[in-house]
Amino acid sequence: xxxxxxxxxxxxxxxxxxxxxxxxxxxxxxxxxxxxxxxxxxxxxxxxxxxxxxxxxxxxxxxxxxxxxxxxxxxxxxxxxxxxxxxxxxxxxxxxxxxxxxxxxxxxxxxxxxxxxxxxxxxxxxxxxxxxxxxxxxxxxxxxxxxxxxxxxxxxxxxxxxxxxxxxxxxxxxxxxxxxxxxxxxxxxxxxxxxxxxxxxxxxxxxxxxxxxxxxxxxxxxxxxxxxxxxxxxxxxxxxxxxxxxxxxxxxxxxxxx
Amino acid sequence: xxxxxxxxxxxxxxxxxxxxxxxxxxxxxxxxxxxxxxxxxxxxxxxxxxxxxxxxxxxxxxxxxxxxxxxxxxxxxxxxxxxxxxxxxxxxxxxxxxxxxxxxxxxxxxxxxxxxxxxxxxxxxxxxxxxxxxxxxxxxxxxxxxxxxxxxxxxxxxxxxxxxxxxxxxxxxxxxxxxxxxxxxxxxxxxxxxxxxxxxxxxxxxxxxxxxxxxxxxxxxxxxxxxxxxxxxxxxxxxxxxxxxxxxxxxxxxxxxxxxxxxxxxxxxxxxxxxxxxxxxxxxxxxxxxxxxxxxxxxxxxxxxxxxxxxxxxx
Numbered sequence: 203x204x205x206x207x208x209x210x211x212x213x214x215x216x217x218x219x220x221x222x223x224x225x226x227x228x229x230x231x232x233x234x235x236x237x238x239x240x241x242x243x244x245x246x247x248x249x250x251x252x253x254x255x256x257x258x259x260x261x262x263x264x265x266x267x268x269x270x271x272x273x274x275x276x277x278x279x280x281x282x283x284x285x286x287x288x289x290x291x292x293x294x295x296x297x298x299x300x301x302x303x304x305x306x307x308x309x310x311x312x313x314x315x316x317x318x319x320x321x322x323x324x325x326x327x328x329x330x331x332x333x334x335x336x337x338x339x340x341x342x343x344x345x346x347x348x349x350x351x352x353x354x355x356x357x358x359x360x361x362x363x364x365x366x367x368x369x370x371x372x373x374x375x376x377x378x379x380x381x382x383x384x385x386x387x388x389x390x391x392x393x394x395x396x397x398x399x400x401x402x403x404x405x406x407x408x409x410x411x412x413x414x415x416x417x418x419x420x421x422x423x424x425x426x427x428x429x430x431x432x433x434x435x436x437x438x439x440x441x442x443x444x445x446x447x448x449x450x451x452x453x454x455x456x457x458x459x460x
Numbered sequence: 461x462x463x464x465x466x467x468x469x470x471x472x473x474x475x476x477x478x479x480x481x482x483x484x485x486x487x488x489x490x491x492x493x494x495x496x497x498x499x500x501x502x503x504x505x506x507x508x509x510x511x512x513x514x515x516x517x518x519x520x521x522x523x524x525x526x527x528x529x530x531x532x533x534x535x536x537x538x539x540x541x542x543x544x545x546x547x548x549x550x551x552x553x554x555x556x557x558x559x560x561x562x563x564x565x566x567x568x569x570x571x572x573x574x575x576x577x578x579x580x581x582x583x584x585x586x587x588x589x590x591x592x593x594x595x596x597x598x599x600x601x602x603x604x605x606x607x608x609x610x611x612x613x614x615x616x617x618x619x620x621x622x623x624x625x626x627x628x629x630x631x632x633x634x635x636x637x638x639x640x641x642x643x644x645x646x647x648x649x650x651x652x653x654x655x656x657x658x659x660x661x662x663x664x665x666x667x668x669x670x671x672x673x674x675x676x677x678x679x680x681x682x683x684x685x686x687x688x689x690x691x692x693x694x695x696x697x698x699x700x701x702x703x704x705x706x707x708x709x710x711x712x713x714x715x716x717x718x719x720x721x722x723x724x725x726x727x728x729x730x731x732x733x734x735x736x737x738x739x740x741x742x743x744x745x746x747x748x749x750x751x752x753x754x755x756x757x758x759x760x761x762x763x764x765x766x767x768x769x770x771x772x773x774x775x
Contacts, residue, residue, distance in 0.1 A: 252666050276672025283666045290662055290718055300660060304672040308656020354671070 203228045204249060204358065204390070209258035211244055211414075219244050219414045222258070228357075229388040230406035231380060233395050237435055240411040242394045243362055249392065250281035250360050262358075276304035280354040282347055282361045294338070294346045295331040298322060301353030321353040325379055341372030348376065352383070359383065361393040365400060373397070377404045398435075402426045402448035410434050426450065465714055466722065469729040476736040484744065501637050502629045502696055503739065505644055507732035509693030512648065513686045514704025515711065515727050519658050519720070520682055521588050524712070527704035531595035533690045534699035535602040536572045537565050541624040542609040545617045553620070562636055562695040569694065573687035581680055588665070588679070627697045627753045629739055640692050647685050654678070655720040662718055703753065706760030707731045713767045734760060 204226040211219040219241040226232050234242040247253040249260060251267060260267045262278060270278075280301075298321055302314040310318075322328045325345050335343055344364060351359055361380075365373040381404055383389045395401050401408055408425040410417040417434050418425055425431075426448055431439040438455040441448060477500055485492045517528045544552040544561075556564065576598070580591050610618060632640070657678055660668045669675050693700060711727035712718075738755035742748060746755075 250666075250670060252669055272669065272674050273672035276670065281666070281670035283670075292718060296718075300663060300667075300671060303656070303660050308659065 203263060204392070205259075205261045206245075206249075207259040207261070209245070209248065209260065210256045211241070211248065211253070212256045217414055219248075222416055224409060224416065224419060226390065226392055227407050228390050229384060231384045231391045231393075231404060232407040232409060233393055233401035233405040234409050234411060235395060235398060235401050235434075236411035236417065239413075240417075241414040242411050245411070246281075246360055246362055246392065246394050250279065251275060252281065252283075273304060276354065276356075278356050279358040279360060280351045280356040282351045282359070282364060284363055284366055290335070292335050293332055294327060294335065294349070295322070297335060297346050298327075298331075298349045298353050301350040301355075304354060317353050317355060321349045324352060324382075325349050325375075341368050341375075344368060344372065344376065345379075348379065357389055359389060359391045359393075361391070363394050363396065365395060365397060373400065380404065398426075398431065398450050398452075399448065402450055422448075465716075466726055466729075469714065469726055469733065473729050473733045473736070476733055476740070480736050480740055483740070498632065498634060498637065499629045499739065500736070501641070502632045503735040504732050505637065505640050506627075506629070506693050506697045506700075507735050508644055508648065508728045509689040509696075510700050510704050511707045511711065511727035511731040512651070512724060513689040513693070514708045515720070515724055516651070516658065516682055517686050517704075518708055519661055520679055520686075521592060522662070522664060524709060525705060526592070527700075527702050527708075528686050528690045529699070529702060529704070530592060530599060531573070531576070531687075532599035532602055533569045533573060533687060534694055535599045535606065536569055537694045537699065538625055539602050539606045539609070540565060540568055542606045542613075542621055545621050546609050546612055549617055550620065558631070558633055559636060562632075565695045566691040569691035570687060573683070573691075577680060577683055577687075581676065624698055626751050627700050627703075627756075629697060629735065629752065631698075632696045636696065640696055643688065643692050647688055651682075651685055654682070655724070658682070658720045659718060700753070703731075703756050703760070706757065706764055707734065710760065710764055710767065713764075 206222055206224040206226075209219060209222040210217070222241075222245060234246065236242055244253065248255050251272065262270065262275075267275065295318065298318050299310060299314070301321065302310060302317065306314050319328075322331055325348060327342075327345055327349055330338070330342060330346070333342075335346060338346065348361075348364065351361075359380075364376055364380075368376065377400055380391050380393070384391055384406070402422060405422055407420070408422055409419040410425055410430065412434055418430055426441060428439045428441050431437075431441070431450065431452075435452070437452045440451040442451070443449075480500060481493060481496050485496065487493070514527045518524055518526060541561075544556075548555060552561075576594070580594060610621065613621065657673055660671050660673050661675075661678065663671070665675055668678075707727055707730050708723075710730050711723050714730070715722045715726045717723070734756050735752065737759065738752045741755055742750060742752055
């Protein structure tokens with residue numbers, strides 16, 4: 203379990219995150235939602251140790267993360283940032299093999315190869331294993347990066363806007379894959395997501411952030427309410443809920459925007 | 461490309477080396493051949509330094525059009541030579557001797573890089589672009605200062621200084637070579653272990669950290685190795701400036717993989733082969749009327765362009 207206590211981040215006199223206290227439930231999918239500039243990505247980057255908190259504690263299973271060596275941390279927490287545009291000539295399989303670096307330090311064992319095969323199969327990428335990344339579509343490339351993160355075999359996965367720039371089918375595929383990681387493999391997934399409908403339909407737990415603080419957090423049914431979302435985004439929401447899930451409609455608000 | 465291509469590069473190196481030592485030597489084992497072996501050793505060490513430092517530097521910065529020259533190491537060397545010449549004149553040649561000058565240059569370049577890294581990496585900064593910016597600005601400032609110093613010299617001193625500012629293989633003595641070999645061998649052995657880590661750095665800072673690389677320490681250590689390699693090569697051959705760009709990019713194209721275990725040796729072989737080829741041409745075809753630097757850039761540039769055209773830019 204990852205817990206966050208009294209977390210602050212300031213740049214000079216500007217505060218981007220203040221007094222955040224959270225518990226991220228294990229083996230569940232948690233979405234961080236909220237408007238731009240709310241501090242979601244900042245929080246995720248601090249969990250990933252890509253950014254140092256100005257104040258406060260992050261604990262992994264009770265122990266402070268700053269006390270864990272970075273190479274050990276990589277065996278417990280894997281992070282996927284928004285995939286960079288890179289011009290490296292790399293095949294999907296070579297990329298996924300990087301996920302084994304924390305264990306093999308570059309010398310792949312038979313076990314590593316099996317894990318790589320499993321990760322590729324898990325995301326149905328086996329047919330693309332020899333393809334070069336720069337020749338893939340954005341959605342396929344995102345899948346390949348996710349496969350690398352899965353091959354890292356960590357209990358925790360942190361993803362920063364994994365649905366960014368994806369078409370709806372790829373977005374659904376990614377969310378289903380993350381869901382299966384929680385349900386079938388018991389992994390804990392924490393992601394930043396902008397599409398409130400994906401968050402509502404695929405998460406177990408939602409953390410809503412606004413202006414550098416936690417606006418509200420809880421089970422999906424507690425957070426996905428018309429009142430809470432209206433407060434969060436400053437938009438009017440109509441929420442339909444049936445057995446297939448939630449539909450949050452905010453596309454044509456009546457009246458003027460604030 | 462394949463393992464075969466990589467072997468071909470090494471075969472070419474050996475063939476060129478043999479040609480360099482024996483062609484028109486008259487098999488004179490008293491003077492001509494020992495002198496040529498010295499130059500050959502300079503080229504081998506220099507080639508390793510140039511290729512290794514350029515490829516590593518490009519991986520750290522995630523940029524294929526840079527060499528460590530942008531950090532100003534060579535500019536510091538040239539400023540040092542210019543100041544020596546200005547203050548002591550041609551007497552400085554006698555006063556320091558060949559070894560004194562080389563040793564002082566190496567120490568100065570290492571001192572410069574150490575200070576620079578200390579300052580750049582103070583309190584948690586690990587922004588490589590900032591590092592490049594500072595390096596570039598310092599290079600320009602130091603170079604301008606060197607030019608200013610040059611204006612105060614007489615033509616004789618100036619022509620000696622020009623000798624320092626171009627890469628040549630004939631200046632290093634046997635003792636100097638021995639020390640250089642020891643330093644380079646130590647650096648390369650130390651560097652070998654971290655080659656897979658360099659591969660991971662190609663994915664960028666954030667992905668590297670997420671895969672368990674201690675980014676700051678890794679970058680600092682690699683920059684130190686690069687500074688030492690550049691210091692050795694500069695003191696042996698003089699500034700090589702941007703030769704590393706051609707060497708590195710040709711190596712990537714021939715190796716056909718991102719892995720440093722492959723690209724670094726191929727790069728070293730290419731650099732050595734190029735140096736020998738250029739030196740052969742300078743000695744036998746152009747009769748010392750052109751410089752190695754010009755030839756290397758010419759040959760490399762042409763070859764690299766042809767590679768880009770043939771592979772339609774995927775190289």
